[in-house]
Amino acid sequence: MGSVNALVTGGAGFIGSNLAEALVERGDKVRVLDNFSTGNRANLEGLDVEVVEGELRSYERVHAAMRGVEVVYHLGALGSVPRSVQDPLTSSAVNVEGTLNVLLAARDEGVRRVVFSSSTSVYGTSRELPTVESTPPDPISPYGVAKLAAERYCISFSRVYHSFEAVVLRYFNVFGPRQSPHSQYAAAVPLFIAAIDQGEPVTIYGDGEQSRDFTYIANIVDATVRAAEVPGANGRIFNVAAGAPATVNHVAETIGLILGKPVEKRFEPPRPGDIRDSWGDITAARETLGYEPQVDLPTGLELTAEAIVARV
Ligand SMILES: NC(=O)c1ccc[n+]([C@@H]2O[C@H](COP(=O)([O-])OP(=O)(O)OC[C@H]3O[C@@H](n4cnc5c(N)ncnc54)[C@H](O)[C@@H]3O)[C@@H](O)[C@H]2O)c1
Numbered sequence: 001m002g003s004v005n006a007l008v009t010g011g012a013g014f015i016g017s018n019l020a021e022a023l024v025e026r027g028d029k030v031r032v033l034d035n036f037s038t039g040n041r042a043n044l045e046g047l048d049v050e051v052v053e054g055e056l057r058s059y060e061r062v063h064a065a066m067r068g069v070e071v072v073y074h075l076g077a078l079g080s081v082p083r084s085v086q087d088p089l090t091s092s093a094v095n096v097e098g099t100l101n102v103l104l105a106a107r108d109e110g111v112r113r114v115v116f117s118s119s120t121s122v123y124g125t126s127r128e129l130p131t132v133e134s135t136p137p138d139p140i141s142p143y144g145v146a147k148l149a150a151e152r153y154c155i156s157f158s159r160v161y162h163s164f165e166a167v168v169l170r171y172f173n174v175f176g177p178r179q180s181p182h183s184q185y186a187a188a189v190p191l192f193i194a195a196i197d198q199g200e201p202v203t204i205y206g207d208g209e210q211s212r213d214f215t216y217i218a219n220i221v222d223a224t225v226r227a228a229e230v231p232g233a234n235g236r237i238f239n240v241a242a243g244a245p246a247t248v249n250h251v252a253e254t255i256g257l258i259l260g261k262p263v264e265k266r267f268e269p270p271r272p273g274d275i276r277d278s279w280g281d282i283t284a285a286r287e288t289l290g291y292e293p294q295v296d297l298p299t300g301l302e303l304t305a306e307a308i309v310a311r312v
Contacts, residue, residue, distance in 0.1 A: 003068040004029045006228075009056065009102060010076030011049065012039030014179040015117065015171075015220060019073055020049050022221045033065040034076060043178050056098030059105065066105040071228045072114045074102045077147075080185035081121060081273045084143035095146035096153075103157045103166070113165040113234070115227045118151040119144065120172045120213070120241070120278050129245075130213075130281035133170070133237045141273035151237065158235035165234040167227045172241035172280045176217025176300065177307030188248060189214065189301070192255050193308045196263055206270040208249035211277045213241040216300030219293040226289040233288055241280030242293050254298060258305050 006023050010016040011032030016039065023030050024047055031050040044051060054061035056076050066072070077095050078084070084091035099116065106114050123131050124138035139145045154166040173187070181190035195202045223240040227233055249265075256263035285291040295303070 004031045004050070004070070006071050006073060007031045007033060007065060007069040008073045008075060009033045010039060010074075012036055012041060012043050012051075013075065014043075014176070015174055015217065016073070016075040017043035017047075017178055018176065018217050019075065019221050019224055020044065021047055022225060024048055031065060031069065033062065038078070038183065040180070056101060057093055059101045062101040063105040063108065066109040066111065069106075069109060070112050072102060072106050072111055073117075073224060073228070074099060074114055075117045077117070079143070081141040081143050082271055083185045084141050084146065085273050088142035091142050092146050095143070096149045099150035100153055103153055107157065107161050107164055113167065113228055114154060115167050115169065115224060116151060116154045117224070118168050118170045118237070119147045120170055120239075120280060121275070122148040122151065122170065123275075125275050129277060130243065130279040131239070132281045133239055133284055140275065143273070155235055155237070167233045168237040169224060169227055169240045170237060170280070171220055172213035172215050172239065172278060174215050174217060174220050176304050179217075179304070179308075181308060189251065189255075189304060190308055192252050193259070193305050196252070196255050196259055196261050197305075197309050199261065201264040201266040202252050203266050203268055204248055204252070205268050205274065207267065208252070208265065209247050210274070211245040211247050211279065213243065213245045213279045214251065214297055214300070215240065215242045215293070216295040216297070216303070218295050222294065223285055223289055223291040226291055230289055236284075236288070238285040238289060239280035239282055240285055240291065241282055242297065243280060243282040244297065245277065245279040246297055251297075251301070254301055255305060258302050259309070
Protein backbone atom coordinates (compact mmCIF):
# COMPACT_ATOMS: atom_id res chain seq x y z
CA MET A 1 0.00 0.00 0.00
CA GLY A 2 1.46 3.37 -1.05
CA SER A 3 0.97 6.77 0.52
CA VAL A 4 -2.58 8.05 0.85
CA ASN A 5 -3.97 11.41 1.88
CA ALA A 6 -6.98 10.05 3.67
CA LEU A 7 -8.24 6.90 5.35
CA VAL A 8 -12.01 6.92 5.77
CA THR A 9 -13.17 4.28 8.24
CA GLY A 10 -16.80 3.39 7.63
CA GLY A 11 -16.29 4.72 4.11
CA ALA A 12 -18.89 2.38 2.63
CA GLY A 13 -21.58 3.89 4.84
CA PHE A 14 -23.89 6.82 4.28
CA ILE A 15 -21.69 9.68 5.52
CA GLY A 16 -18.36 7.96 4.80
CA SER A 17 -19.12 7.36 1.12
CA ASN A 18 -20.28 10.95 0.62
CA LEU A 19 -17.08 12.15 2.31
CA ALA A 20 -14.89 9.78 0.24
CA GLU A 21 -16.51 11.08 -2.93
CA ALA A 22 -15.82 14.71 -1.98
CA LEU A 23 -12.20 13.90 -1.13
CA VAL A 24 -11.65 12.07 -4.44
CA GLU A 25 -13.25 14.97 -6.32
CA ARG A 26 -10.73 17.40 -4.87
CA GLY A 27 -7.88 15.09 -5.86
CA ASP A 28 -7.10 13.20 -2.64
CA LYS A 29 -5.85 9.62 -2.69
CA VAL A 30 -8.41 7.83 -0.53
CA ARG A 31 -8.48 4.48 1.25
CA VAL A 32 -11.62 3.06 2.84
CA LEU A 33 -11.71 0.61 5.75
CA ASP A 34 -15.06 -1.07 6.25
CA ASN A 35 -16.49 -4.43 7.22
CA PHE A 36 -19.69 -3.80 5.23
CA SER A 37 -21.89 -4.61 8.22
CA THR A 38 -24.20 -1.63 7.72
CA GLY A 39 -22.35 -0.10 4.76
CA ASN A 40 -22.76 -1.09 1.17
CA ARG A 41 -20.29 -1.71 -1.69
CA ALA A 42 -22.72 -0.02 -4.06
CA ASN A 43 -22.07 3.27 -2.23
CA LEU A 44 -18.50 3.19 -3.57
CA GLU A 45 -19.32 2.11 -7.13
CA GLY A 46 -17.38 4.06 -9.73
CA LEU A 47 -15.34 5.84 -7.07
CA ASP A 48 -11.53 5.77 -7.37
CA VAL A 49 -10.78 4.58 -3.82
CA GLU A 50 -8.74 1.74 -2.39
CA VAL A 51 -11.01 -0.54 -0.38
CA VAL A 52 -9.72 -2.53 2.59
CA GLU A 53 -12.26 -4.94 4.01
CA GLY A 54 -11.61 -5.16 7.72
CA GLU A 55 -12.89 -5.09 11.25
CA LEU A 56 -12.40 -2.09 13.54
CA ARG A 57 -12.22 -4.44 16.51
CA SER A 58 -8.96 -5.90 15.16
CA TYR A 59 -5.88 -3.74 15.86
CA GLU A 60 -3.90 -5.67 13.21
CA ARG A 61 -6.49 -4.99 10.52
CA VAL A 62 -6.77 -1.32 11.43
CA HIS A 63 -2.99 -0.95 11.60
CA ALA A 64 -2.56 -2.54 8.18
CA ALA A 65 -5.04 -0.04 6.72
CA MET A 66 -3.23 2.88 8.37
CA ARG A 67 0.09 2.51 6.50
CA GLY A 68 1.16 5.66 4.67
CA VAL A 69 -1.92 7.63 5.74
CA GLU A 70 -1.82 11.39 6.39
CA VAL A 71 -5.33 12.04 7.79
CA VAL A 72 -7.89 9.65 9.27
CA TYR A 73 -11.59 10.36 9.15
CA HIS A 74 -12.94 7.89 11.69
CA LEU A 75 -16.59 7.36 10.80
CA GLY A 76 -16.83 3.59 11.16
CA ALA A 77 -19.26 2.76 13.95
CA LEU A 78 -22.43 0.97 14.83
CA GLY A 79 -24.90 3.83 14.77
CA SER A 80 -28.49 4.04 16.03
CA VAL A 81 -29.74 4.55 19.56
CA PRO A 82 -32.23 1.61 19.46
CA ARG A 83 -29.51 -0.77 18.24
CA SER A 84 -27.34 0.14 21.23
CA VAL A 85 -30.25 -0.37 23.63
CA GLN A 86 -30.71 -3.84 22.11
CA ASP A 87 -27.00 -4.73 22.15
CA PRO A 88 -24.85 -2.42 24.30
CA LEU A 89 -21.90 -4.81 24.34
CA THR A 90 -21.37 -4.81 20.59
CA SER A 91 -22.03 -1.07 20.48
CA SER A 92 -19.21 -0.57 22.97
CA ALA A 93 -16.83 -3.03 21.29
CA VAL A 94 -17.11 -1.33 17.89
CA ASN A 95 -17.56 2.28 18.99
CA VAL A 96 -15.12 2.42 21.91
CA GLU A 97 -12.51 -0.32 21.34
CA GLY A 98 -12.71 0.24 17.57
CA THR A 99 -11.89 3.90 18.13
CA LEU A 100 -9.01 3.01 20.45
CA ASN A 101 -7.60 0.76 17.73
CA VAL A 102 -7.84 3.62 15.23
CA LEU A 103 -6.11 6.03 17.63
CA LEU A 104 -3.34 3.59 18.52
CA ALA A 105 -2.66 2.70 14.89
CA ALA A 106 -2.72 6.40 13.92
CA ARG A 107 -0.25 7.17 16.69
CA ASP A 108 1.99 4.26 15.70
CA GLU A 109 1.97 5.25 12.02
CA GLY A 110 2.59 8.97 12.60
CA VAL A 111 -0.75 10.13 11.17
CA ARG A 112 -1.04 13.95 11.14
CA ARG A 113 -4.62 14.24 12.41
CA VAL A 114 -7.64 12.08 13.29
CA VAL A 115 -11.12 13.54 12.80
CA PHE A 116 -13.72 11.64 14.82
CA SER A 117 -17.47 11.63 14.18
CA SER A 118 -19.19 11.83 17.53
CA SER A 119 -22.85 12.57 18.06
CA THR A 120 -25.37 14.91 19.64
CA SER A 121 -26.44 11.90 21.71
CA VAL A 122 -23.61 12.59 24.18
CA TYR A 123 -25.59 15.54 25.54
CA GLY A 124 -28.68 13.68 26.80
CA THR A 125 -31.71 15.72 27.86
CA SER A 126 -30.68 18.16 30.58
CA ARG A 127 -29.40 21.00 28.47
CA GLU A 128 -30.02 24.49 27.24
CA LEU A 129 -31.03 25.03 23.64
CA PRO A 130 -29.18 25.65 21.43
CA THR A 131 -26.62 23.42 23.09
CA VAL A 132 -23.01 24.55 23.32
CA GLU A 133 -20.08 22.14 23.39
CA SER A 134 -19.18 23.00 27.00
CA THR A 135 -22.53 21.64 28.27
CA PRO A 136 -21.81 18.76 30.69
CA PRO A 137 -22.46 15.53 28.78
CA ASP A 138 -25.20 13.29 30.17
CA PRO A 139 -25.91 10.58 27.58
CA ILE A 140 -29.06 8.49 27.96
CA SER A 141 -28.39 5.66 25.52
CA PRO A 142 -25.52 3.17 25.45
CA TYR A 143 -24.70 4.62 22.01
CA GLY A 144 -24.26 8.07 23.58
CA VAL A 145 -22.09 6.62 26.36
CA ALA A 146 -19.88 4.85 23.81
CA LYS A 147 -19.51 7.99 21.68
CA LEU A 148 -18.60 10.00 24.78
CA ALA A 149 -15.95 7.48 25.81
CA ALA A 150 -14.56 7.42 22.29
CA GLU A 151 -14.37 11.20 22.02
CA ARG A 152 -12.63 11.42 25.40
CA TYR A 153 -9.99 8.96 24.12
CA CYS A 154 -9.47 11.21 21.09
CA ILE A 155 -8.96 14.27 23.29
CA SER A 156 -6.75 12.29 25.69
CA PHE A 157 -4.49 11.10 22.85
CA SER A 158 -4.14 14.69 21.62
CA ARG A 159 -2.93 15.63 25.10
CA VAL A 160 -0.63 12.78 26.03
CA TYR A 161 1.06 11.89 22.75
CA HIS A 162 3.45 14.44 21.36
CA SER A 163 2.44 15.87 17.97
CA PHE A 164 -0.70 13.70 17.82
CA GLU A 165 -3.73 15.69 16.66
CA ALA A 166 -7.42 14.83 17.05
CA VAL A 167 -10.60 16.79 16.36
CA VAL A 168 -14.05 15.69 17.56
CA LEU A 169 -17.19 16.57 15.60
CA ARG A 170 -20.59 16.12 17.19
CA TYR A 171 -22.90 15.53 14.24
CA PHE A 172 -26.56 16.30 14.71
CA ASN A 173 -29.20 14.33 12.76
CA VAL A 174 -27.67 13.83 9.34
CA PHE A 175 -29.74 13.10 6.24
CA GLY A 176 -29.14 12.89 2.51
CA PRO A 177 -28.61 10.65 -0.51
CA ARG A 178 -27.31 7.10 0.19
CA GLN A 179 -28.91 6.97 3.65
CA SER A 180 -30.65 3.63 3.58
CA PRO A 181 -34.37 3.28 4.32
CA HIS A 182 -34.02 -0.49 4.51
CA SER A 183 -32.35 -1.27 7.82
CA GLN A 184 -34.33 -2.18 10.92
CA TYR A 185 -32.58 0.84 12.49
CA ALA A 186 -33.04 3.25 9.59
CA ALA A 187 -33.30 6.97 10.36
CA ALA A 188 -36.54 8.96 10.08
CA VAL A 189 -35.92 10.92 6.87
CA PRO A 190 -35.21 7.99 4.51
CA LEU A 191 -37.96 5.92 6.16
CA PHE A 192 -40.48 8.73 5.71
CA ILE A 193 -39.50 9.30 2.07
CA ALA A 194 -39.79 5.60 1.20
CA ALA A 195 -43.12 5.19 3.04
CA ILE A 196 -44.79 8.35 1.72
CA ASP A 197 -43.63 7.60 -1.82
CA GLN A 198 -45.18 4.13 -1.62
CA GLY A 199 -48.44 5.38 -0.10
CA GLU A 200 -47.72 3.71 3.25
CA PRO A 201 -48.16 5.28 6.72
CA VAL A 202 -45.13 6.76 8.49
CA THR A 203 -44.43 5.59 12.04
CA ILE A 204 -43.74 8.39 14.50
CA TYR A 205 -42.49 7.62 18.01
CA GLY A 206 -44.09 10.08 20.45
CA ASP A 207 -46.32 12.95 19.34
CA GLY A 208 -44.07 14.10 16.49
CA GLU A 209 -43.51 17.47 18.12
CA GLN A 210 -40.01 16.45 19.24
CA SER A 211 -37.44 18.50 17.35
CA ARG A 212 -34.16 17.65 15.69
CA ASP A 213 -31.44 19.75 14.10
CA PHE A 214 -31.64 17.92 10.76
CA THR A 215 -28.39 18.55 8.88
CA TYR A 216 -27.92 17.92 5.18
CA ILE A 217 -24.99 15.66 4.24
CA ALA A 218 -23.15 18.27 2.14
CA ASN A 219 -22.91 20.52 5.21
CA ILE A 220 -21.52 17.63 7.27
CA VAL A 221 -18.94 16.74 4.61
CA ASP A 222 -17.84 20.38 4.35
CA ALA A 223 -17.29 20.70 8.12
CA THR A 224 -15.51 17.34 8.27
CA VAL A 225 -13.01 18.21 5.55
CA ARG A 226 -12.36 21.58 7.21
CA ALA A 227 -11.71 19.84 10.55
CA ALA A 228 -8.78 17.98 9.02
CA GLU A 229 -7.12 21.16 7.79
CA VAL A 230 -7.64 24.20 10.00
CA PRO A 231 -5.17 25.31 12.66
CA GLY A 232 -6.45 25.76 16.20
CA ALA A 233 -8.78 22.76 16.09
CA ASN A 234 -6.53 20.14 17.70
CA GLY A 235 -7.98 18.66 20.91
CA ARG A 236 -11.30 20.45 20.45
CA ILE A 237 -14.95 19.47 20.06
CA PHE A 238 -17.32 21.06 17.55
CA ASN A 239 -21.06 20.74 17.02
CA VAL A 240 -21.87 20.23 13.37
CA ALA A 241 -25.53 21.01 12.84
CA ALA A 242 -27.79 23.14 10.68
CA GLY A 243 -28.42 25.35 13.71
CA ALA A 244 -32.14 25.32 12.85
CA PRO A 245 -34.34 22.69 14.51
CA ALA A 246 -37.54 21.28 12.99
CA THR A 247 -40.17 18.94 14.39
CA VAL A 248 -40.57 15.40 13.13
CA ASN A 249 -44.17 16.25 12.09
CA HIS A 250 -42.89 19.19 10.03
CA VAL A 251 -40.36 17.01 8.24
CA ALA A 252 -43.02 14.41 7.39
CA GLU A 253 -45.38 17.11 6.05
CA THR A 254 -42.60 18.73 4.00
CA ILE A 255 -41.69 15.38 2.42
CA GLY A 256 -45.39 14.88 1.56
CA LEU A 257 -45.45 18.29 -0.17
CA ILE A 258 -42.23 17.55 -2.07
CA LEU A 259 -43.51 14.17 -3.30
CA GLY A 260 -47.03 15.53 -3.88
CA LYS A 261 -48.50 12.68 -1.82
CA PRO A 262 -50.64 12.49 1.34
CA VAL A 263 -48.97 11.75 4.69
CA GLU A 264 -50.62 9.18 6.95
CA LYS A 265 -49.08 9.16 10.44
CA ARG A 266 -49.10 6.21 12.82
CA PHE A 267 -48.10 7.24 16.34
CA GLU A 268 -46.24 4.83 18.63
CA PRO A 269 -44.94 5.37 22.20
CA PRO A 270 -41.59 7.20 22.43
CA ARG A 271 -38.57 4.88 22.21
CA PRO A 272 -36.31 4.40 25.23
CA GLY A 273 -33.08 6.38 24.91
CA ASP A 274 -34.59 8.99 22.57
CA ILE A 275 -34.32 12.64 23.54
CA ARG A 276 -37.05 15.26 23.20
CA ASP A 277 -35.35 18.23 21.57
CA SER A 278 -32.03 18.71 19.86
CA TRP A 279 -30.56 21.93 18.54
CA GLY A 280 -26.86 22.64 18.16
CA ASP A 281 -25.06 25.92 18.70
CA ILE A 282 -22.61 26.12 15.79
CA THR A 283 -20.71 29.26 16.80
CA ALA A 284 -17.48 27.35 17.50
CA ALA A 285 -17.58 25.56 14.12
CA ARG A 286 -18.29 28.88 12.41
CA GLU A 287 -15.42 30.65 14.13
CA THR A 288 -12.71 27.99 14.04
CA LEU A 289 -13.63 25.74 11.11
CA GLY A 290 -15.10 28.50 8.94
CA TYR A 291 -18.20 26.28 8.66
CA GLU A 292 -21.46 27.72 7.37
CA PRO A 293 -24.37 25.42 6.46
CA GLN A 294 -24.91 25.88 2.73
CA VAL A 295 -27.93 23.66 2.13
CA ASP A 296 -31.12 24.33 4.13
CA LEU A 297 -33.72 21.79 5.24
CA PRO A 298 -36.27 22.09 2.38
CA THR A 299 -33.56 22.01 -0.30
CA GLY A 300 -31.84 19.07 1.42
CA LEU A 301 -35.12 17.16 1.68
CA GLU A 302 -35.80 17.72 -2.02
CA LEU A 303 -32.36 16.43 -3.03
CA THR A 304 -32.72 13.45 -0.68
CA ALA A 305 -36.23 12.55 -1.85
CA GLU A 306 -35.07 12.65 -5.45
CA ALA A 307 -32.14 10.32 -4.73
CA ILE A 308 -34.03 7.86 -2.52
CA VAL A 309 -37.11 7.57 -4.75
CA ALA A 310 -34.78 6.82 -7.68
CA ARG A 311 -33.20 3.95 -5.70
CA VAL A 312 -36.15 2.23 -3.98
N1 LIG B 1 -26.27 9.54 10.55
C1 LIG B 1 -26.34 10.38 11.57
O1 LIG B 1 -27.33 11.09 11.75
C2 LIG B 1 -25.19 10.50 12.54
C3 LIG B 1 -25.30 11.41 13.61
C4 LIG B 1 -24.25 11.52 14.52
C5 LIG B 1 -23.10 10.77 14.35
N2 LIG B 1 -23.02 9.89 13.31
C6 LIG B 1 -21.79 9.10 13.18
O2 LIG B 1 -21.28 9.23 11.87
C7 LIG B 1 -20.62 8.04 11.48
C8 LIG B 1 -21.17 7.53 10.16
O3 LIG B 1 -22.56 7.26 10.31
P1 LIG B 1 -23.49 6.82 9.11
O4 LIG B 1 -24.81 7.45 9.33
O5 LIG B 1 -22.79 7.02 7.81
O6 LIG B 1 -23.66 5.27 9.42
P2 LIG B 1 -23.47 4.00 8.47
O7 LIG B 1 -23.97 2.82 9.24
O8 LIG B 1 -24.05 4.25 7.11
O9 LIG B 1 -21.88 3.93 8.33
C9 LIG B 1 -21.05 3.29 9.27
C10 LIG B 1 -20.05 2.45 8.49
O10 LIG B 1 -19.18 1.80 9.43
C11 LIG B 1 -19.02 0.44 9.03
N3 LIG B 1 -18.75 -0.39 10.21
C12 LIG B 1 -19.61 -0.65 11.24
N4 LIG B 1 -19.03 -1.48 12.13
C13 LIG B 1 -17.77 -1.72 11.67
C14 LIG B 1 -16.70 -2.51 12.14
N5 LIG B 1 -16.82 -3.21 13.28
N6 LIG B 1 -15.57 -2.56 11.41
C15 LIG B 1 -15.45 -1.86 10.24
N7 LIG B 1 -16.45 -1.10 9.75
C16 LIG B 1 -17.59 -1.03 10.45
C17 LIG B 1 -20.33 0.06 8.39
O11 LIG B 1 -20.26 -1.07 7.53
C18 LIG B 1 -20.70 1.35 7.66
O12 LIG B 1 -20.18 1.37 6.34
C19 LIG B 1 -20.79 7.07 12.65
O13 LIG B 1 -19.66 7.15 13.48
C20 LIG B 1 -22.00 7.61 13.37
O14 LIG B 1 -21.99 7.24 14.72
C21 LIG B 1 -24.03 9.74 12.41
